[in-house]
Amino acid sequence: MNILLSIAFVGAWSSGFIGAKLGSGSASTVTLLMWRFLPLALVLGVVALTAARSSWRGLGARDLLRQAGVGVLSQSGYLLTVYYAIELGVSSGTTALIDGTQPLVAGALAGPLLGLAVSRTQWLGLGLGVAGVAVVTTADAGAATGVAWWAYLVPFLGMLSMVAATFLDRRSRTDIRPMVSMTVHALTSAVVFTALAAATGGLTPPADGSFWTAVVWLVTLSTFGGYGLYWLILRRSGVTKVNTLMFLMAPVTAVWGALMFGEPFGTQTVAGLALGLLAVAVVHRGDRGARGDRSGRRCTAAVGPLTPRRSAWHRARSSSRRSERPVPATPTAGPGEG
Numbered sequence: 001m002n003i004l005l006s007i008a009f010v011g012a013w014s015s016g017f018i019g020a021k022l023g024s025g026s027a028s029t030v031t032l033l034m035w036r037f038l039p040l041a042l043v044l045g046v047v048a049l050t051a052a053r054s055s056w057r058g059l060g061a062r063d064l065l066r067q068a069g070v071g072v073l074s075q076s077g078y079l080l081t082v083y084y085a086i087e088l089g090v091s092s093g094t095t096a097l098i099d100g101t102q103p104l105v106a107g108a109l110a111g112p113l114l115g116l117a118v119s120r121t122q123w124l125g126l127g128l129g130v131a132g133v134a135v136v137t138t139a140d141a142g143a144a145t146g147v148a149w150w151a152y153l154v155p156f157l158g159m160l161s162m163v164a165a166t167f168l169d170r171r172s173r174t175d176i177r178p179m180v181s182m183t184v185h186a187l188t189s190a191v192v193f194t195a196l197a198a199a200t201g202g203l204t205p206p207a208d209g210s211f212w213t214a215v216v217w218l219v220t221l222s223t224f225g226g227y228g229l230y231w232l233i234l235r236r237s238g239v240t241k242v243n244t245l246m247f248l249m250a251p252v253t254a255v256w257g258a259l260m261f262g263e264p265f266g267t268q269t270v271a272g273l274a275l276g277l278l279a280v281a282v283v284h285r286g287d288r289g290a291r292g293d294r295s296g297r298r299c300t301a302a303v304g305p306l307t308p309r310r311s312a313w314h315r316a317r318s319s320s321r322r323s324e325r326p327v328p329a330t331p332t333a334g335p336g337e338g
Contacts, residue, residue, distance in 0.1 A: 005233055006245055012225035014252045017092040019222050020083045021261055023214030029083040031202035032211070034193040036218045041190035044183040055177040063174045064184060071185030073165035076192040081158030089147035090155065091263040093254025094140040097276055098155040100250045101129050102162045109163065125282035132275030135268055136254075143264035182227070247280045 023032040048056070085095050108126045137152050197203050205211060233245070251273045258265035 002233075002237060005229060005236070009226070009229035009233055010245055010248050010252055012221055012229055013246075014096070014249045014256060016218065016222040016226065017082070017086070017096050017253045018256055018260060019214050019218040020086045021092050021257065022217060023211055024083065024087040026208040026211040026214070027206050028197075028200065028202045029080060029087050030193055030196040030200055031205060032214065033079055033083060034190070034197040034202070035205055035211075035215050037186055037190040037193055039215075040219055040223060041183075041186040044179075044186050048179060048183045052177075052179040052183075055179045059174070059176070059180065063172070063176065066168065066172055067176060067181050067184040068188045070165045070169045070181070071188035072192065073161045073168065075185050075189040077161035078158040078165070079189070080193075080196075081154050081161065085151060085154040085158070088151035088154065090151050091140050091254075092257040092261070093250065093263060093265070093269065093273075094136050094152070095155045096253035097136050097250040097273065098133055099159055099162075100247060100276060101126075101133055102159045102166075105159065106163045106166045109167075121282060125279045127279075128275050128282060129279035132272045132279060134272075135275060136272030139266060139268035139272065140264055143266070247277060250276055 020032075082095055082099065086092060105126065108123060141147065141149065141152060194203075254263070254265055254269060254273060257263040
């Protein structure tokens with residue numbers, strides 16, 4: 001059963017990038033994202049006011065404002081850049097791989113920004129990850145036609161937005177339940193994308209059936225399917241298992257995009273994806289080595305899943321001390337939200 005759940009989770013989470021590709025040909029990025037978040041915010045808002053009312057007890061305006069800020073970075077800013085990059089012609093696999101460097105970058109920045117231990121092995125892993133991105137991006141750019149060079153920089157902006165959300169969330173000292181953070185992030189994104197759509201004349205959805213197919217795909221398969229399976233596997237198998245599955249998203253998305261949209265998937269792409277997976281293995285090895293050092297202190301710059309919301313997921317499932325948790329937090333809008 002765990003194997004089947006893992007396969008379903010990887011597919012559902014990776015589907016976010018494919019859904020973005022499906023909708024990119026029928027409407028602008030802000031229109032697609034507005035109609036994705038409006039029904040999601042409505043459903044979560046109703047649940048928050050009824051079945052999940054107790055989750056909001058003890059929270060102040062400052063806590064909610066911080067979560068709104070995390071939502072702007074981890075959902076609005078991140079998804080806007082991911083969808084826009086795909087709209088510009090960047091392949092879904094390349095976008096997924098660039099997104100996949102988020103936990104590596106967050107782990108590397110944990111040292112200078114938070115004063116946490118980052119080993120040389122982990123820095124080596126980060127370098128391998130960056131090399132893998134460079135190889136795949138070069139292959140994608142060489143095979144694509146009519147895609148501006150700067151389009152490949154757009155996903156990096158989204159990845160950095162996710163890193164910023166990770167550290168903003170890390171500074172919170174309040175335990176936020178998953179339902180609260182998900183609802184606040186969805187409502188914030190619905191407001192942001194509705195405002196952007198209104199400013200750009202994109203409020204009216206197209207009549208094209210592929211647009212609504214993409215919206216239903218993203219809301220059901222990517223959001224509810226991806227998040228639901230994430231939480232289920234997290235409870236059944238723990239965060240390490242989920243972390244490992246997260247790094248399968250880029251190769252799965254690359255193969256899926258090649259089969260469904262004819263995106264480039266040659267020897268160079270395979271080599272780049274292999275470098276990315278090797279980077280993950282190296283960083284995890286560095287983390288295990290740091291945990292067993294002579295001082296007995298646990299290295300907290302471990303690789304985590306692809307998206308922030310540590311308050312929503314990690315803190316909800318662990319009563320361990322704050323100083324012992326990994327820095328990169330867990331999903332809000334990673335591949336499953338792509």
